[in-house]
Amino acid sequence: MAAQTAGAEQVADSGKVALITGASRGIGYGIAEALVARGDRVCITGRGEEALKEAVERLGADRVIAVAGKAHDEAHQAAAVERTMEAFGRVDFLVNNAGTNPVFGPIAELDLNVARKVYETNVISALGFAQQTWKAWQKENGGAIVNIASVAGVSASPFIGAYGMSKAAMVNLTLQLAHELAPSVRVNAIAPAVIKTKFAEALYEGREAEAAAAYPLGRLGVPSDIGGAAAFLTSEQSDWITGQTLVVDGGIFLNAGVH
Incomplete structure (x- = not known):
């Protein structure tokens, strides 16, 4: 079976299926592009129905479906997995990319209700999707989970402490799931530095050249950098890799951890 993706040559169907959260744009979309390009069928999730519809059209409606909803909503988690199973009959890969970072400033002044929201969206939702995927397919058939963490989760990052704390928890969640779901399911994380997306633009907007100069590789990341890592x-x-966090940072940690 072959399928045509938007702007791409025909590729053979890999027979594998992925569920990618928060994938209507940015890093999640870049991961979807990479998996579709190698022949996977994909379900993408996100909050905006129109943005998801446009993403499906670009990626190829013959191979991609979308389910709209809030990542932290348990009903949405169950619906996304159920819809993937209905459409494709399996869910080999889960990529937990959905996340939020609604606050910028020192954690000493952080509103605790905001902290709870960040943790629920960035961590608890990932656990929920993992539980649903495990029950629906992976427990009996195996597969892989990739959690999108951040360099902010493995090193202190001024002014995005709430986000960093949640991503540190994501790294530990990766370790715990890798231990519990082995040997049938591999679980790893990716920790990106600054990726050029709408989500991260406050970190480089109006000063991209200055921000990029701090990176030994001379540029900020782009979604396809993370797409390749997730693929x-x-x-x-990567069949003998589990419980690892792959730092994809353009070499920024080489510069005394400044990012």
């Missing part, structure tokens, strides 16, 4: 971690080439 690797859900491929047979």
Whole structure:
């Protein structure tokens, strides 16, 4: 079976299926592009129905479906997995990318209700999707989970402490799931530095050249950088890798951890 994706040559169907959260744009969309390009069928989620519809059209409606909803909503988590199973009959890969960072400033002044929201969206939702995917397919059939963490979760990052705390929890969630779901399911994380997306633009907007100069590789990341990493971690080439956090940072940690 072959399928045509938007702007791409025909690729053979891999027979694999991925569910990617928060994938109407940015990093999630870049991951969807990478998996569709190698022949996977994909379900993407996000909050905006129109943005999801446009993403499906760009990625290829013959291979991609979308389910709209809030990542922290348990009913949405169950519906997304159920819809994926109905459409494709399996869900080999889960990519937990949905996240939020609604606050910028020192955690000493952080509104605790905001902290709870960040943690619920960035961490608890990932656990919920993992539980649903495990029950629906992976428990009996195996697969792989990739959690999108952040360099902010492995090193202190001024002014985005709430986000960093949640991503540190995501790293630990990765370790715990990797231990509990082995040997049938591999679980790894990716920790990006600044990626050029709407989500992160406050970190570089109006000063991109200055921000990029701090990176030994001379540029900020782009979604396809993370898409390639996620494709690797859900491929047979990574079959003996689990419980790891792959830092994708353009070398920023080489500069005394300043990012």
